[in-house]
Amino acid sequence: MDKLVKKRRSGPRTFDRDQAVDIAMRLFWRHGYEGVSLNDLTAAIGIAPPSLYAAFGSKAGLYREALDRYSGMPKALNTLGQMTNLRDVVETLLNSAIDAITEPGEERGCMISSGMIQCGEDHADLARELAERRGLMRDTIAHKLKPWLDRDRAASLSRYLVTILQGLSVQARDGASREDLRQIADEVVAGIRARNLSDCKKGHRRGVA
Template sequence: MATSPTSPPQTTPRPRGRQPTFDRNEALDTALDLFWRHGYDGVSIADLTKAIGIAAPSLYHAFGSKADLYREVLRRYGASGIDPDEITQAPSGYEAARLVLERGIAAVTMPGKPLGCMISSGMLMTSAENADLAAELRAIRATTRVALERRIQRDIDDGHLPATTDAPTLARFHATLLQGLSVQALDGATAEELLAVAGQALAAWPDSPPPG
């Protein structure tokens, strides 16, 4: 970038610390696999540096801290999941719930990947020193539930669901089921078995009110 005529000559500052000599995306994929399989508390800095093939100073230089690396991994993991906008823009609350459950089942039973969901099952129990990070995960989980609640409420407001439908409870029911599906996958349930469970839940969806 050209400097202003009145500005003093600028030199490129020398970066601090050791420069990374590894592929960042490959490192993130390696870290994702470790955190997914073993959880945040089950992965140490030594585990990460050994798996990625770098020294600890390089890891800190590239990612800042273990917590920051975990945050970046969560963003990478979440990018392939369901977006809250997809939920709110679904044709109906029912279709939104079906999308959430089917997409969730596909994620927790993906061939060649660890079972379960990093977000649904992540940091449910952790040490006090990681409370802030656990709170961030709870907030991420809440975005799906809140989006589903809003879509259900819109159906209620538009008269497509009975006025007695409790949108927050119905949304939380499906969010609870979504987390349970992750645990069931970890316990060995197949995608077909989990889809049958989702079908049972959707069969209990509130009936549309009769035409006025």
């Protein structure tokens, strides 16, 4: 299937749970849940199917652990910190996300943003879980925006930004360069600045420039 699978097929058939989850994460990240078979997983990890079932319960169980591992990696939301204005929050969020989804040596795109957008009915539960994870990301972004916006506008802008992040993920998977994606981010930030979004919650204006 790919170099990762071939490499593990020729190596010792030992089992390390932490390594197994990392290998599975990268396969799922690269090919999607339905693009990775049980045989691909066992060959890449170097174990027999009964051992995989004993450790993770199912392919879906391993996928969930892989998602948790991915969620624990450094992400754009972790870089926001204490921003002084709304534009900086948006600009940092987008540019950090672009760095993450185009990191040399890593897979392209975001495993959660573009994961299981379409799938068979047998995997509908997993697809709902991915949607819930995207919803949590949207809520987290909205929370980061609350110092400058009231609840409704923070929620609206958060939904817009998550839509942009999903689009950036797809573009990255399609081969767009980091520079191409930064041009998109620049357009979004320019739009935020032009609208002069301000502090509606406290009834006074705070700069976004």
